[in-house]
Amino acid sequence: MLDAKPAYTPLSTNISFTSDGELYSDPTHYRSIVGALQYLTITRPDISYAVNQVSQFLHAPTRTHFQEVKRILRYIKGTLAFGISFTKPSDPSLIGFSDADWARCLETRRSTYGFSIFLGGNLVSWSAKKQPTVSRSSCQSEYRAMANTSAEIMWITHLLQELHALPLVRPTILCDNRSALFLTQNPISHKRIKHLELDYHFIRELVSSGKLHTRFIPSNLQVADIFTKSLPRPQFEFFRKQLRLGPPPS
Numbered sequence: 001m002l003d004a005k006p007a008y009t010p011l012s013t014n015i016s017f018t019s020d021g022e023l024y025s026d027p028t029h030y031r032s033i034v035g036a037l038q039y040l041t042i043t044r045p046d047i048s049y050a051v052n053q054v055s056q057f058l059h060a061p062t063r064t065h066f067q068e069v070k071r072i073l074r075y076i077k078g079t080l081a082f083g084i085s086f087t088k089p090s091d092p093s094l095i096g097f098s099d100a101d102w103a104r105c106l107e108t109r110r111s112t113y114g115f116s117i118f119l120g121g122n123l124v125s126w127s128a129k130k131q132p133t134v135s136r137s138s139c140q141s142e143y144r145a146m147a148n149t150s151a152e153i154m155w156i157t158h159l160l161q162e163l164h165a166l167p168l169v170r171p172t173i174l175c176d177n178r179s180a181l182f183l184t185q186n187p188i189s190h191k192r193i194k195h196l197e198l199d200y201h202f203i204r205e206l207v208s209s210g211k212l213h214t215r216f217i218p219s220n221l222q223v224a225d226i227f228t229k230s231l232p233r234p235q236f237e238f239f240r241k242q243l244r245l246g247p248p249p250s
Contacts (some may be wrong), residue, residue: 006078010050011230021062089120099224113145114227128227142177
């Protein structure tokens, strides 16, 4: 890989991962590389989605999976100096971006969800995971993603409260699904979300008590998109910049 050409994105655009195909000849080698990449996601949120995808086939990787692992390495080669930048905030507000890609997995039809949480404009928490259950609609997958984002925001809120640094403005979650947003603000439970009842009441109580605010954001500004799908280069670089991830200032 020393002479490999750097890649502009960690994954091929719109790639779909399946277990079909010729098995890779050295699965131990595959697991070793992916294991090392998992540690790298602690400081490199831009590869979180890619690493999450290739990690799902550790038991039986194919040659296609290994090609995508090599692409991640090529991307890292071209962005070795990249890191998250932190600045002193003028407005210490807490904002979370929540998103889900409904039925992303072609084999289990489970959705992939992701979130990014900013404190005063600085990225402090992020995640890219597959949901443990199948959602029957995009609204359900988005709402479950919002519940996970809400739980993370509440944990950060309690931590800031203990540090006597709690922002005066209530935290906000930004979501690009209007149906999911409607559920957070509608006091009447609907029969379509009976199986989401725990998540529904959890977010509803936070919103009604004034501890959380939910707001719509257009999909082209949804930063959490970078944690739920492989994106074309322009979109990927735009969202990466929004995460304040880049080369050190000269």
